[in-house]
Amino acid sequence: MTERTDRVELALDLLAHLETDELTLADVVDRIETVTTDPSLTREILDAAEMRGVIDRDGARVRTRRGGTFVRFESQVVVREGEFECRRCGAGLSTGHFVRFDSGELGPFGSSCVRKVLGRE
Known part of the structure; x- marks a missing residue:
């Protein structure tokens, strides 16, 4: 895997483990920025999270689709x-x-x- 791919996967794991049902897009980006501050990679992460069913975006609101995956x-x-x-x-x-x-x-x-x-x- 490339470093870029590794960062995407790490951010997707983080988003999949968020313990909240809904966040603002700004709050989601705040979380992603713990993995990367590259704007193009942030967009790639958001797109991948939506395509994989980790999140649902509705304008400036993001709903998480955890399925019971909390960090222990x-x-x-x-x-x-x-x-x-x-x-x-x-x-x-x-x-x-x-x-x-x-x-x-x-x-x-x-x-x-x-x-x-x-x-x-």
Whole structure:
């Protein structure tokens, strides 16, 4: 797989595991930006997510079609100590939270950002 394909798959895994039924398009893009900030790749991810039935887009609203796939914090979120920068907000971290998906690992995030990214807040 190419790096681009890997990023698409990682973002699709993230979108498939969001724990919310509906988000604004801006909120979905906020989540995708934890994987990539490339606008063309973001569009590719949104198109692929819609084609694969992960999301339904209706203008500026996006409905998720989870089918019961939640991230299990006990087994899928790994906590590591070290010097990190949060992929969502850019804050310096001494404890990083990494989310493990079938397609790869996403992170690091701070404790509140990992919950926000996954739709728990």
